[in-house]
Amino acid sequence: MKIFLLLLILIFKLNSGFSQSTERSLSLDERGKYIYYEIVDSAQLPRDTLILRTKTFFKSNFNKHHSEEKPSGEVSFKTDGKFQINKGVLVLSHPQGEINYKFYTEFKNSKYRFWLTDFIYRPYKRDRYGNFVPDGNFFSKLEDNPGKLNEEAWKNNIDAAGEQAFLLAESFKKFLSKNSIVIPPKEKPSTIINTNW
Amino acid sequence: MYRRIKAITMIMVSAISILSAQTNSPSEALEFSGSVDTYYKYDFNNVPNNINTYFADEHNSISIGMLDLALKKNSGKASFVGEISFGPRGTYQSIPNAELVTNDNGVIGFSSFNIQNLYVNYAFTEKFSMTAGYMGTFVGYEMISPTANFNYSTSYLFGAGPFQNAGIKATYAFSDKVSLMAGLFNDWNVYHDFNGVSHIGAQLTINPIEGWSAYINFLSGKSDGAPGTGTIIDLTTSYQINKVFKLGLNAADYSISNNNGGYHGIAVYPQVALTPGFTLGARGEYFSVKDIPNVTGDDFTSLTLTGNLKSGSFTLIPEVRFDNSSFSNFRNENLIASKNAAQYSLAAVFAF
Numbered sequence: 001m002k003i004f005l006l007l008l009i010l011i012f013k014l015n016s017g018f019s020q021s022t023e024r025s026l027s028l029d030e031r032g033k034y035i036y037y038e039i040v041d042s043a044q045l046p047r048d049t050l051i052l053r054t055k056t057f058f059k060s061n062f063n064k065h066h067s068e069e070k071p072s073g074e075v076s077f078k079t080d081g082k083f084q085i086n087k088g089v090l091v092l093s094h095p096q097g098e099i100n101y102k103f104y105t106e107f108k109n110s111k112y113r114f115w116l117t118d119f120i121y122r123p124y125k126r127d128r129y130g131n132f133v134p135d136g137n138f139f140s141k142l143e144d145n146p147g148k149l150n151e152e153a154w155k156n157n158i159d160a161a162g163e164q165a166f167l168l169a170e171s172f173k174k175f176l177s178k179n180s181i182v183i184p185p186k187e188k189p190s191t192i193i194n195t196n197w
Numbered sequence: 198m199y200r201r202i203k204a205i206t207m208i209m210v211s212a213i214s215i216l217s218a219q220t221n222s223p224s225e226a227l228e229f230s231g232s233v234d235t236y237y238k239y240d241f242n243n244v245p246n247n248i249n250t251y252f253a254d255e256h257n258s259i260s261i262g263m264l265d266l267a268l269k270k271n272s273g274k275a276s277f278v279g280e281i282s283f284g285p286r287g288t289y290q291s292i293p294n295a296e297l298v299t300n301d302n303g304v305i306g307f308s309s310f311n312i313q314n315l316y317v318n319y320a321f322t323e324k325f326s327m328t329a330g331y332m333g334t335f336v337g338y339e340m341i342s343p344t345a346n347f348n349y350s351t352s353y354l355f356g357a358g359p360f361q362n363a364g365i366k367a368t369y370a371f372s373d374k375v376s377l378m379a380g381l382f383n384d385w386n387v388y389h390d391f392n393g394v395s396h397i398g399a400q401l402t403i404n405p406i407e408g409w410s411a412y413i414n415f416l417s418g419k420s421d422g423a424p425g426t427g428t429i430i431d432l433t434t435s436y437q438i439n440k441v442f443k444l445g446l447n448a449a450d451y452s453i454s455n456n457n458g459g460y461h462g463i464a465v466y467p468q469v470a471l472t473p474g475f476t477l478g479a480r481g482e483y484f485s486v487k488d489i490p491n492v493t494g495d496d497f498t499s500l501t502l503t504g505n506l507k508s509g510s511f512t513l514i515p516e517v518r519f520d521n522s523s524f525s526n527f528r529n530e531n532l533i534a535s536k537n538a539a540q541y542s543l544a545a546v547f548a549f
Contacts (some may be wrong), residue, residue, distance in 0.1 A: 046279050087510075087549075088229065093226065125344075136410075148474075149507065150509060
């Protein structure tokens with residue numbers, strides 16, 4: 001019985017490790033494009049704090065970003081990013097390609113919303129030195145038809161984009177809602193032999 | 198028995214938990230990749246080894262290419278790549294003498310595997326890095342690995358040039374568009390050099406616009422037992438003009454000093470993606486062996502039409518090839534010298 005339970009845990013681990021993407025899949029928006037979209041109620045935190053933290057998050061995670069404040073008081077952020085998609089599982093994997101995306105955030109009253117969209121897939125190929133590098137400037141929108149022969153591989157890319165978007169969203173929300181962290185100054189290591197003895 | 202099964206199951210559960218956690222950092226994860234390929238070739242004159250280029254050379258036989266296994270690991274600024282191959286394409290068809298197998302009686306054969314890449318890299322800064330070890334050559338358009346080439350058979354230029362270079366090289370990126378590599382290398386295609394580190398090499402990389410890359414390569418040195426210093430100057434470039442059309446070009450000149458010959462040639466590689474899963478391409482090549490005293494070099498022209506039908510990791514490669522030589526280097530169906538030869542091949546390549 002115990003072995004049976006352990007095997008069940010093993011199967012569950014394998015499934016949860018490799019198949020989480022089905023719960024985190026992307027939706028289609030009114031333009032027919034894949035999107036990850038969330039609205040977050042942020043009444044507990046001052047709006048200025050949220051905006052400041054968003055700036056910090058964007059600065060530390062993306063090369064550059066664009067922000068805009070409308071006369072109505074709405075503040076928006078926009079940036080470009082990319083996810084690396086791996087092929088295989090666990091240690092038997094390697095980079096397969098990257099998915100470029102646009103990341104938008106808007107603040108209004110006591111809530112904010114963010115969404116990732118305009119996903120573009122760029123395949124990698126292995127170069128002569130064994131490194132995986134972008135395959136020229138070949139790219140495809142995630143909404144493009146991959147053809148029947150590549151349908152399954154393409155579905156995996158969409159699932160992977162959903163999974164990565166979910167992880168980024170979790171990280172973003174956590175960063176905005178976290179308490180301020182005070183980093184204590186580093187203590188100077190004490191020396192064994194000194195003049196004060 | 199019961200305890201053993203229980204222990205094994207618990208170890209597997211723990212291992213999967215640990216490995217799942219470790220894969221959250223892909224840039225530092227151990228990368229594992231490789232390929233397998235097999236093919237059938239038929240020479241239209243029913244002559245074995247008629248078009249004597251590298252690989253896909255066995256006539257009217259379902260033959261194997263190679264099993265290729267590669268590992269890569271990044272750790273901070275350092276990384277390594279180790280790539281090993283088994284099978285004809287990765288061993289005696291490409292590097293017959295990379296490592297001889299010997300015993301007290303002398304040479305008894307060739308090793309059953311070959312190293313494709315085995316090197317360590319250290320990136321001192323984002324722009325400057327150094328690499329040492331045994332690496333795929335920086336010269337030329339085509340490669341040994343079937344996953345890296347569009348055509349399954351290879352060009353004369355590929356066969357005449359180096360496959361691998363052991364050495365130490367430094368690379369500096371002036372910008373996203375320009376970088377320069379310079380290094381010291383062993384003789385071509387050998388793990389160790391019997392006449393010392395004998396070659397110098399350099400590569401200027403230019404990426405003028407998105408999708409266009411160009412490499413100007415230089416390699417010069419005197420190999421062990423060679424009659425003179427060999428110098429190769431090579432241009433390799435490819436441009437993905439749009440989503441459908443790609444154009445590649447390779448041109449090279451190789452000369453051995455003291456009038457000891459060499460070769461020069463040019464090959465163009467147009468490719469058209471007809472559907473998301475099928476691309477049709479051609480390779481047109483001119484290759485000329487340089488004259489040496491009392492021997493006139495031969496000239497070859499070759500046209501290869503290749504399809505790539507892709508389904509995920511699997512690629513089916515039908516190919517037809519027509520070759521011509523100025524000196525009747527081929528044989529017709531009656532085994533009489535002929536200036537022309539043609540072949541058909543169908544290859545299956547799986548990359549993982």
